[in-house]
Amino acid sequence: MANNNWNTALYESKHGFVWKYGEGLIELLAPQPGEYILDLGCGTGQLTAKIAATGAKVTGIDRSEEMIVKAKENYPQLNFAVADATNFTIEQPLDAVFSNAVVHWIKQPEAVINCIQQTLKPGGRFVAEFGGKGNVRQIVQALTETLANSGYDLSPQVNPWYFPSIGEYTSLLEKHGLEVTYAHLFDRPTPLESGDAGLANWLKMFAGNFLSGLSTEKEKRIIDRVITKLKLSLYCDGIWKVDYRRIKVVAIKL
Numbered sequence: 158m159a160n161n162n163w164n165t166a167l168y169e170s171k172h173g174f175v176w177k178y179g180e181g182l183i184e185l186l187a188p189q190p191g192e193y194i195l196d197l198g199c200g201t202g203q204l205t206a207k208i209a210a211t212g213a214k215v216t217g218i219d220r221s222e223e224m225i226v227k228a229k230e231n232y233p234q235l236n237f238a239v240a241d242a243t244n245f246t247i248e249q250p251l252d253a254v255f256s257n258a259v260v261h262w263i264k265q266p267e268a269v270i271n272c273i274q275q276t277l278k279p280g281g282r283f284v285a286e287f288g289g290k291g292n293v294r295q296i297v298q299a300l301t302e303t304l305a306n307s308g309y310d311l312s313p314q315v316n317p318w319y320f321p322s323i324g325e326y327t328s329l330l331e332k333h334g335l336e337v338t339y340a341h342l343f344d345r346p347t348p349l350e351s352g353d354a355g356l357a358n359w360l361k362m363f364a365g366n367f368l369s370g371l372s373t374e375k376e377k378r379i380i381d382r383v384i385t386k387l388k389l390s391l392y393c394d395g396i397w398k399v400d401y402r403r404i405k406v407v408a409i410k411l
């Protein structure tokens with residue numbers, strides 16, 4: 158994942174939708190008892206536990222030490238380890254790599270795909286969901302405009318997200334020896350807690366890179382302006398609906 162220092166309490170208390178939406182992806186994975194499966198970017202372990210409940214032998218990895226500490230606390234009976242998705246190895250060849258809401262945090266997609274390809278058995282599957290082209294477009298626009306209008310210099314690294322098109326991502330999978338059997342780009346308007354706190358918490362949890370280096374006071378000013386802007390388009394009848402666009406993909410190692 159990106160360089161965020163994850164606030165696991167805020168993640169679990171206010172953003173549980175991240176793994177709740179991921180439950181459908183487990184159906185696409187269709188884990189079988191005894192299969193060796195990796196949960197890549199497991200966060201605090203909720204989906205790892207759901208996969209384990211099917212009888213599969215699952216390991217969860219995440220780049221964030223904070224997330225792995227919490228995952229081990231939540232599910233002490235399961236295997237978790239700190240590892241970087243761009244540079245990991247697994248001894249046991251895998252039947253599947255599963256990944257929910259992680260790929261979009263990593264701006265070196267080929268390094269990730271290469272590691273996945275190397276860990277899968279021939280015939281093994283990669284099943285993932287992540288932000289696709291146009292994901293949270295209005296939030297990105299509001300943040301960049303507000304920061305620029307407030308006099309901040311925006312380098313391209315400030316935006317931590319990689320939101321590819323289906324064409325771009327599936328071409329990378331094919332280039333690295335994975336055959337794409339399913340790919341779907343779809344809108345998934347995502348409700349947040351109501352009131353200003355809903356979007357403020359989302360921005361603090363996920364958009365910290367845009368705000369890093371700002372004093373608490375300046376951060377609050379930027380967040381307030383972004384909320385005012387986005388209320389016009391993303392807030393309706395007391396409910397935030399964030400403009401998520403997802404890609405779901407299944408690819409098989411040849």
Ligand code: BEZ
Pocket residue numbers: 258261287288292293318363401402
């Ligand atoms: C996503 O899951 O699509 C996402 C989450 C946080 C920031 C950006 C995108």
